[in-house]
Structures are given as C-alpha cells and as structure tokens.
Amino acid sequence: MPPDEQSGSAAQVLELVANGTAASRADLVRESGLAASTVSARVQELVDAGLLTESGEGVSRGGRRPRLLRVADHGAVALAADLGSRHIRTGAVGLTGTARDVEECAFDLTAGPGPALDVLAERLTALADRQRAAGRTVRGVGIGFPGPVDTADGRIIAPSRMPGWHLFALRDRLADRLGLPVLLDNDANVLALGEHRAAHPALRHLVVVKAGRGIGAGIISDGRLYRGARGSAGDISHVRVDEAARLPCSCGNIGCLETVASSAAIAAALRAQGFRADSTTDVLRLVGNGEPHATTLVRQAGRDIGAVLAVVVNFFNPEAVILGGALSGAEPLVAAVRGMLYERCLPMATGELVIRAAVRGPDAGLLGAGHAALRELPTAHGK
Amino acid sequence: MPPDEQSGSAAQVLELVANGTAASRADLVRESGLAASTVSARVQELVDAGLLTESGEGVSRGGRRPRLLRVADHGAVALAADLGSRHIRTGAVGLTGTARDVEECAFDLTAGPGPALDVLAERLTALADRQRAAGRTVRGVGIGFPGPVDTADGRIIAPSRMPGWHLFALRDRLADRLGLPVLLDNDANVLALGEHRAAHPALRHLVVVKAGRGIGAGIISDGRLYRGARGSAGDISHVRVDEAARLPCSCGNIGCLETVASSAAIAAALRAQGFRADSTTDVLRLVGNGEPHATTLVRQAGRDIGAVLAVVVNFFNPEAVILGGALSGAEPLVAAVRGMLYERCLPMATGELVIRAAVRGPDAGLLGAGHAALRELPTAHGK
DNA sequence: GAACTTTTTTCGGTGACCGAAGGAAGTCGG
DNA sequence: CCGACTTCCTTCGGTCACCGAAAAAAGTTC
Numbered sequence: 001m002p003p004d005e006q007s008g009s010a011a012q013v014l015e016l017v018a019n020g021t022a023a024s025r026a027d028l029v030r031e032s033g034l035a036a037s038t039v040s041a042r043v044q045e046l047v048d049a050g051l052l053t054e055s056g057e058g059v060s061r062g063g064r065r066p067r068l069l070r071v072a073d074h075g076a077v078a079l080a081a082d083l084g085s086r087h088i089r090t091g092a093v094g095l096t097g098t099a100r101d102v103e104e105c106a107f108d109l110t111a112g113p114g115p116a117l118d119v120l121a122e123r124l125t126a127l128a129d130r131q132r133a134a135g136r137t138v139r140g141v142g143i144g145f146p147g148p149v150d151t152a153d154g155r156i157i158a159p160s161r162m163p164g165w166h167l168f169a170l171r172d173r174l175a176d177r178l179g180l181p182v183l184l185d186n187d188a189n190v191l192a193l194g195e196h197r198a199a200h201p202a203l204r205h206l207v208v209v210k211a212g213r214g215i216g217a218g219i220i221s222d223g224r225l226y227r228g229a230r231g232s233a234g235d236i237s238h239v240r241v242d243e244a245a246r247l248p249c250s251c252g253n254i255g256c257l258e259t260v261a262s263s264a265a266i267a268a269a270l271r272a273q274g275f276r277a278d279s280t281t282d283v284l285r286l287v288g289n290g291e292p293h294a295t296t297l298v299r300q301a302g303r304d305i306g307a308v309l310a311v312v313v314n315f316f317n318p319e320a321v322i323l324g325g326a327l328s329g330a331e332p333l334v335a336a337v338r339g340m341l342y343e344r345c346l347p348m349a350t351g352e353l354v355i356r357a358a359v360r361g362p363d364a365g366l367l368g369a370g371h372a373a374l375r376e377l378p379t380a381h382g383k
Numbered sequence: 384m385p386p387d388e389q390s391g392s393a394a395q396v397l398e399l400v401a402n403g404t405a406a407s408r409a410d411l412v413r414e415s416g417l418a419a420s421t422v423s424a425r426v427q428e429l430v431d432a433g434l435l436t437e438s439g440e441g442v443s444r445g446g447r448r449p450r451l452l453r454v455a456d457h458g459a460v461a462l463a464a465d466l467g468s469r470h471i472r473t474g475a476v477g478l479t480g481t482a483r484d485v486e487e488c489a490f491d492l493t494a495g496p497g498p499a500l501d502v503l504a505e506r507l508t509a510l511a512d513r514q515r516a517a518g519r520t521v522r523g524v525g526i527g528f529p530g531p532v533d534t535a536d537g538r539i540i541a542p543s544r545m546p547g548w549h550l551f552a553l554r555d556r557l558a559d560r561l562g563l564p565v566l567l568d569n570d571a572n573v574l575a576l577g578e579h580r581a582a583h584p585a586l587r588h589l590v591v592v593k594a595g596r597g598i599g600a601g602i603i604s605d606g607r608l609y610r611g612a613r614g615s616a617g618d619i620s621h622v623r624v625d626e627a628a629r630l631p632c633s634c635g636n637i638g639c640l641e642t643v644a645s646s647a648a649i650a651a652a653l654r655a656q657g658f659r660a661d662s663t664t665d666v667l668r669l670v671g672n673g674e675p676h677a678t679t680l681v682r683q684a685g686r687d688i689g690a691v692l693a694v695v696v697n698f699f700n701p702e703a704v705i706l707g708g709a710l711s712g713a714e715p716l717v718a719a720v721r722g723m724l725y726e727r728c729l730p731m732a733t734g735e736l737v738i739r740a741a742v743r744g745p746d747a748g749l750l751g752a753g754h755a756a757l758r759e760l761p762t763a764h765g766k
Numbered sequence: 767g768a769a770c771t772t773t774t775t776t777c778g779g780t781g782a783c784c785g786a787a788g789g790a791a792g793t794c795g796g
Numbered sequence: 797c798c799g800a801c802t803t804c805c806t807t808c809g810g811t812c813a814c815c816g817a818a819a820a821a822a823g824t825t826c
Contacts, residue, residue: 009813026773035815040775057822063772064822148731157731205612217698221604228700229588232731239694240727251729311622311694315600317611344623346634348531348540348615390782409804418784423806440791446803447791 009034010042011375014051017069018097019201024058024066043069050075051095071095077131079124079141079180080370082187083116084326085109085161085213085264086279090123091363092131093142093370097198099363101130109146112164113156113173121177128178141180142373144187144365145170146214148232154184160237160250160258161214183373187365188234191324191358192218193225194368199359205318208358209236210325210365211305211333212280213264215257219316236312237262241304257308261301263327269297280326287330295332302333306340313345313353324358324365392417393425394758397434400452401480402584407441407449426452433458434478454478460514462507462524462563463753465570466499467709468492468544468596468647469662473506474746475514476525476753480581482746484513492529495547496539496556504560511561524563525756527570527748528553529597531615537567543620543633543641544597566756570748571617574707574741575601576608577751582742588701591741592619593708593748594688594716595663596647598640602699619695620645624687640691644684646710652680663709670713678715685716689723696728696736707741707748 012032016022022031028039046052053072057065073096080099082089086109091102107119120143128138147159154171156162171184192208200206206220217234219226227233237258238251245255247265259265263280270277270286273293277283286294309321321341327333338355345353358364395415399405405414411422429435436455440448456479463482465472469492474485490502503526511521530542537554539545554567575591583589589603600617602609610616620641621634628638630648642648646663653660653669656676660666669677692704704724710716721738728736741747 024773025775029773036774037776037816038814041814044775060823061772062824063770064774064824066773219698221609226604228732229702229736230700230731230734232729233698233700235697235700235729235732236694238729239697240690253727307623308694311619311691312698314618314622315602315616315695315698317613317616317618319612344636346615346618346621348613349611349618351613392782407804408806412804419805420785420807421783424783427806443792444803445793446801447793447805449804 009038010045013039013042014046014071014095015197015201017052018071018095019197021201023068023070025069026066028069071097076137076139076374078139078370078373079127079131080143080366080373081120081124081141082144082190082365082369083109083120083146084187085146088116088119088123089362089366090127091366091370092127092136092138093367093374094136095374097367097371099366099370101127102363102366103127109165110162113168113170117170117173117177120174124174124178128180138180140373141174141178141182142190142369142371143170143174143182143184144190144369145184146187146212146216148235149184149186149189151185151227151231154182181373183369183376185369185372186216186218186234188216188218189225189227190218190368190372191365192220192234192322192368193372194360194364194366195322195324195358196220196223197371198364198367200320200322200354203319203354205316206320206322207234207309207312207316207318208322208324209305209309209328211262211301211323211327212325213262215262215305215325217312221316236308239308241307257304261304266294266297266301266327270294284326284329287332298327298330299332299336301327302336303340305333306337307344309337310341310344313341313349317349319352320354320356322354322356322358326362328357329361390425390428392421393428396422396425397429397454397478398580398584400435401454401478402580404584406451406453408452409449411452454480459520459522459757461522461753461756462510462514463526463749463756464503464507464524465527465573465748465752466492466503466529467570468529471499471502471506472745472749473510474749474753475510475519475521476750476757477519478757480750480754482749482753484510485746485749486510487745492548493545496551496553500553500556500560503557507557507561511563521563523756524557524561524565525573525752525754526553526557526565526567527573527752528567529570529595529599531618532567532569532572534568534610534614537565564756566752566759568752568755569599569601569617571599571601572608572610573601573751573755574748575603575617575705575751576755577743577747577749578705578707578741579603579606580754581747581750583703583705583737586702586737588699589703589705590617590692590695590699590701591705591707592688592692592711594645594684594706594710595708596645598645598688598708600695604699619691622691624690640687644687649677649680649684653677667709667712670715681710681713682715682719684710685719686723688716689720690727692720693724693727696724696732700732702735703737703739705737705739705741709745711740712744 022028029036055070073094077092077094088107089104091099148157156165156168171182175182188210204223208218215237238256240255242255247259249256249259267277405411438453456477460475460477471490472487474482531540539548539551554565558565571593587606591601598620621639623638625638630642632639632642650660
C-alpha cells in the first residue's frame with residue numbers, strides 16, 4: 001500500500017532510532033530481534049541514504065563503546081497541516097519527530113473547499129519557502145482532515161457539518177498548487193499515528209480519541225493503522241448515547257455522541273445558560289476558571305465518551321486509550337472517561353489498560369501527519 | 384505464533400483449495416497472486432506431504448486442460464468439541480472442511496471442571512476410537528469454550544456463571560487424558576475462524592457474534608483472528624445496554640447485554656410469564672410456534688444486540704457481521720439486528736455490509752475448532 | 767597484560783519467492 | 797489435418813531479506 005517503503009526492517013530500524021528506543025547497533029539488535037548482521041547492513045543503507053548519522057561514541061558497558069546513531073535531521077522535512085472545523089494548524093516535521101515553525105489560524109472549514117484550498121495553499125507555500133530558506137528540503141505534505149477521507153483517491157467523503165466538501169479531491173488539488181506530493185488522511189488517524197510513533201511505539205493495540213468540535217477515533221492494531229473495510233473505522237461520532245435526546249444530528253439521527261459530547265455541543269449548552277462560549281478555547285477557559293456549569297458539562301461529555309469507549313475497550317481490548325484533541329486538555333473530561341471505563345469494562349480489559357491524555361498535546365496531530373508524509377510519500381532517490 | 388505453520392504460501396494454497404476458491408494450479412496463480420513457479424512448487428510439496436491430491440482433469444477453456452486439485456481427505460482428522468453452558472457438541476473435522484460423526488449431549492458446565500473433563504475425555508476417546516476404526520488418523524483436538532481463555536497457557540480465565548473454572552488448565556489436562564495435542568480457544572473465536580474459512584474466505588474484516596446462553600464475538604481483522612492485548616477482544620457480553628435494568632449480572636454490574644439479551648435471559652422472562660422454557664431450544668420452539676411473547680422477547684434481544692453491534696460496526700467497519708450461536712436460528716433476532724444496524728450506523732459503514740446468520744449453522748463452531756486444530760497443532764512429520 | 771565484555775563487521779549460507787523461457791496439451795480456423 | 801493461438805504447468809537461474817558463525821575492533825577489570 002505505501003508506494004515507497006524501504007525493505008521493512010530498515011523502516012523498523014529507523015523507527016527505533018527515531019523514537020529513542022535504540023541509540024546504537026547493539027541496541028537495535030536487542031530491540032528489533034533482527035540478527036546483528038542484518039542490523040549492520042540496514043544501518044549502513046540508512047546512513048548511505050542520508051537518513052541516519054553516526055554521532056560519536058557512547059559510554060562503555062564493560063566492553064567496546066557503542067557508536068551512537070541519530071536520525072539525520074539536517075535535510076528533509078514534511079509540511080503538516082491539522083485541519084479543524086474552526087482552525088488550521090501548520091508546521092514542519094523533521095525525521096527527528098519534532099514540529100517546527102508551528103502556526104495556527106482561525107478558519108471556518110464549513111465555508112467550503114474553495115476558500116480552504118486557498119488558505120491552505122497560501123500558508124503551506126509560505127511555510128515551504130521559510131523551510132527552504134533555512135536550508136531544508138521539503139519532501140511532501142501531510143494533511144489531517146476532520147471528516148471521512150478516501151485515502152486511495154485522496155478525496156473527502158460526505159463530511160457531516162461541512163456541505164460542499166463531498167468528493168472534493170483535496171489531495172490532488174493541493175498537490176497541484178504546491179508542486180509537492182500530498183498525503184491526506186482523517187485527523188484522528190494521523191493523531192493516532194503520531195501518538196503511537198512518538199509516545200507509545202512499544203504498544204501494539206491502541207485507540208486514540210480526538211475530542212474537539214467533533215469526536216473521532218484512530219485505531220492502531222498490531223502496530224499498524226487500522227482503517228477497516230471502507231476506510232471509515234474509528235468513526236464513533238454518530239454512536240447513539242442519549243436515547244432521550246431530541247437534538248437532531250447532521251447525520252439524520254438523534255442523540256449522537258457528537259451532538260451531546262463535542263465541544264460544539266458543550267459550547268451551545270453554555271450559551272443557552274448565558275455564558276459567552278463559541279469555541280473550544282472558550283469552553284476550556286471556563287473550565288479552567290472553575291465555572292461549575294462548564295465543569296459539569298465537560299464531565300458529562302467525558303461520561304458519554306467513556307460509555308462509548310467502554311464498548312470499544314471490551315470489544316477491541318487495546319493496551320491503551322489515548323485522549324487527544326482540544327477537549328482532552330480539560331482534566332475533568334479525562335477523569336470522567338477513566339471512571340466510566342473502570343466502571344463499565346471487564347477487569348480483564350482494564351487491568352493493564354493505560355488511559356491518558358495525548359502527551360504531544362496540540363501538536364500530536366501535526367506530528368502524525370508529518371510523520372506519515374515522510375514515511376509514505378514517494379521521493380526521487382528512494383527516500 | 385502457530386507452532387508449526389508451513390511456509391506461509393503453502394498454507395494459503397491449501398486454504399484456497401480447501402474452501403473451493405481454486406481447483407487447479409492456474410486458479411491458484413490467479414487467486415493467490417503468487418508466481419506460477421511458486422504455486423507449482425508449493426502444490427508439489429503439499430502433494431508429497433499427502434495433503435493434496437490430483438484428481439483428473441477439468442474442462443479446457445481453449446487451451447490445455449487444468450489438472451484438478453483436491454484436498455486429500457483420506458487421512459487426518461481433528462476431533463472438535465464445542466462447549467456450551469448446557470451442552471457439549473463433538474465431531475471429527477477433516478481437511479475438506481466437513482464435520483463427521485457429530486453428536487450433542489446435554490451437560491451442565493457450571494457443575495465444574497472435574498465432571499466436564501470426565502465427560503469430554505470419555506466422548507472424545509470414543510470418537511477417536513471410531514475415527515481410527517474407520518481408518519482415519521487423529522491429529523489433535525480443538526476445543527471451543529464459552530468463556531475467556533488464556534490461549535498461551537491453555538487455561539480458563541474467570542468465566543462468569545461458571546464458578547470453579549478459574550485458571551483450570553483444560554488444555555493440558557485434556558491432552559494428558561487423550562494423549563493428543565489439544566488446542567483451546569474461546570467459542571466465539573473458533574466460530575469466527577470457522578465461518579471465515581468455510582464461508583467467507585475472501586473477506587478480511589469480519590465480526591462473528593455467538594448468541595446463545597451467553598453472547599460473545601470473534602473478530603477477524605486483516606484475515607486473521609484478532610485477540611487484542613490480553614486475549615479478551617470480542618467480549619461484548621457485559622456491555623451495558625439497559626440503564627434502567629435492575630437485574631444484577633454475574634460480573635457485578637447491571638443491565639449487561641448478557642442479562643437482557645441472552646437466551647438464558649429470554650427463557651427466564653418467558654418462565655416469568657408462565658411458559659415452560661428452560662433451554663435455548665425451548666425458546667426457539669416457542670418462536671417457531673409463533674408465540675407472540677417469545678417473538679417479542681427475541682426481537683428485543685436482537686435490538687439490544689444490534690445496539691451494541693452498531694457501535695462495533697461504526698468503530699471497526701467490518702465487511703460482514705455474522706450471527707451464529709443457537710439464537711441466530713430465530714429469524715426475528717436476525718431481522719432486529721439488521722434493522723438496528725441500518726438505523727444506527729453510518730451509511731458508509733453499512734453500505735456494503737453483509738449481515739447474515741452463520742451459514743454452517745450449529746456445526747460452525749465445531750468446524751472452526753477442528754480447522755484451527757488441524758492448522759495450528761504441531762505434528763510428527765511436519766504436518 | 768591476560769582474560770573477560772561488548773560492539774560491530776565479514777562471509778558464507780538458506781529459504782521463499784520471482785520471471786523468462788519453454789514444454790505439454792488443448793482449441794480453432796482454414 | 798496442419799499451423800496459429802490459448803491455456804496450463806514446469807524448469808532453471810536468479811534476487812532479496814535475513815540468519816549464524818566467526819572474527820575483528822575496542823574496552824574494562826584484576
């Protein structure tokens with residue numbers, strides 16, 4: 001599926017060095033399970049390809065000193081964009097796994113694909129120019145989109161709350177404008193990739209929730225992103241959680257998780273109570289200020305999300321549930337999800353389950369998008 | 384993970400012939416994606432090993448006639464046992480994928496592991512003797528158990544409703560008694576293996592529900608059985624579906640799927656209404672007779688199961704949901720699940736979703752257990 | 767400074783697969 | 797009935813990814 005992908009174990013070697021699991025060939029032998037000769041050969045390839053560099057020697061452990069390896073960060077970066085329904089966040093991601101030159105601007109995606117394409121192209125062009133001016137090579141672009149994506153075609157599919165986007169060929173349109181290869185995926189998927197690679201590389205089964213104005217999930221199964229039969233796996237935003245609710249959802253049903261537990265829903269409820277609350281930021285501010293109504297609403301949202309995740313945890317039995325997206329910045333939400341999972345799941349499923357907020361915070365999605373782009377986009381000289 | 388497993392593509396070749404997808408080497412080339420030379424080599428191996436036989440020639444399609452291949456059914460079988468909380472079903476499964484000498488007897492698993500081991504050993508010994516008398520070689524035993532199983536250790540783990548079984552080493556105890564290698568897995572898992580291999584080999588992502596006195600699910604992800612982090616994936620029996628329920632469940636919670644939608648729950652409700660209903664068979668009989676109360680209860684159970692599966696379908700996005708277990712014999716249940724899924728899931732998830740009852744009926748679990756045993760158990764002469 | 771350790775490379779496999787070429791056995795159209 | 801085309805299958809010489817044994821390289825310890 002990935003157009004490029006080096007010999008398999010080479011990617012693994014690079015990954016282990018990139019996320020800090022291994023710093024020398026000997027480490028790689030221990031961590032990867034490969035034969036020493038294989039590791040040596042792969043490292044040599046990667047050094048020759050300019051992806052790894054040797055950087056001095058480490059401390060001896062009673063024998064020869066290890067020759068330390070580092071990911072070569074001099075050269076290539078991928079541009080990354082994390083699209084939200086109300087904002088666009090951009091940055092440059094290098095092989096070392098850090099985001100540089102991060103910017104966020106307000107933008108309403110519901111305005112339709114035309115304006116969005118303009119803004120994206122403009123900001124990414126500027127970003128590319130700055131990166132090139134700094135001497136870095138821009139290898140491609142990774143985009144996380146807050147709605148269903150056909151990753152094969154690079155098109156948006158029937159996103160709720162965003163009329164006009166259906167079947168928009170964002171990937172190719174953007175690639176034309178930028179003259180760069182573009183990778184397009186769902187925002188929760190790139191978030192999951194980012195969290196997995198940067199924070200939990202050792203875990204094999206992982207559910208990463210993105211809770212913001214919408215609610216989605218990315219699934220890592222057996223160490224790889226799981227997309228499902230039609231690519232819509234992880235779409236929990238329209239699971240019914242409130243039988244009594246009368247609020248209609250954009251999907252045509254009622255009581256969807258998204259209409260009761262997203263930050264859009266919380267903000268609306270707060271406005272109905274007389275608060276000034278438009279954005280997720282406003283909600284977080286009110287919670288941070290200790291506003292009881294806001295805290296109650298966020299906690300209830302956490303319980304609703306937790307109720308859905310309880311089914312998911314029993315069914316999928318992951319090693320970790322990671323909460324990302326802007327709402328995960330609210331402690332009460334994380335606490336409520338935890339409580340719900342421990343209450344409702346089988347002890348066998350929660351026994352060693354890790355439940356925590358995304359460690360990379362607001363950049364996690366960006367890192368995932370950049371990472372994916374660096375890994376999967378074709379390049380001229382075999383990466 | 385499987386102790387034996389032939390060269391990978393050999394297993395694939397055998398599988399394609401066994402399930403009827405391919406009948407000649409040329410078919411195998413088309414279906415498997417392997418090179419013709421590779422197919423030829425693997426077929427030769429399998430013929431030499433006595434697993435495949437050539438059986439005459441097929442009809443020409445304008446060129447040389449294909450040399451037809453068949454799975455050699457002369458020799459080896461695995462014994463299989465499908466344990467229910469109230470019955471034990473046994474049979475012999477050959478490489479051709481048919482169950483022979485199937486028997487079912489009533490037995491109460493809650494009586495504890497001792498008596499169960501005796502009955503199992505006795506019936507399987509008799510079955511083995513009959514198979515050997517018929518000139519077949521018994522290669523091993525596959526067991527499906529209606530509760531959580533540690534497949535690495537071959538032990539039962541904390542099954543609800545079955546005190547005394549916790550940590551019982553069923554696999555090794557049975558292997559000692561029979562003098563045969565034993566494979567032990569959860570009943571829903573072996574059901575999923577059986578349905579996938581026998582009925583839907585082309586599908587890659589599959590959820591197979593076993594609805595009987597308990598409710599479990601087996602997951603096929605990427606063509607392979609998915610067990611999750613701790614091996615408890617698919618355990619949806621204790622998902623809360625009825626907030627208002629006061630019925631306590633063996634797990635300590637209330638409103639679990641199992642306490643409201645299992646045949647045990649339906650039978651109890653029918654008894655409360657004055658009907659004679661002890662077993663799943665009684666429930667099916669009443670539904671078959673058109674008894675309105677029974678049909679209503681079964682339909683409601685289907686809706687409850689459907690509500691849980693709706694979350695699962697949105698999250699996992701499978702190609703098919705297969706309903707197995709005794710309750711799947713009730714048409715209203717299948718209809719109710721269908722209705723619930725189409726109502727509650729996103730169109731993208733249900734667009735091409737197959738929802739149907741297990742085609743192998745009551746033998747599906749048996750076939751899966753036998754199949755798994757034949758595939759994964761070690762044998763003397765390299766299978 | 768001899769005897770271990772640890773790290774890394776060299777070298778000769780091995781196993782699974784592929785692709786080109788060609789043989790074997792057909793059909794079909796004149 | 798004979799050549800031209802198809803389809804099926806095998807033979808043969810690769811390639812690729814990896815492994816394992818051995819040894820070289822570089823250190824530590826007593």
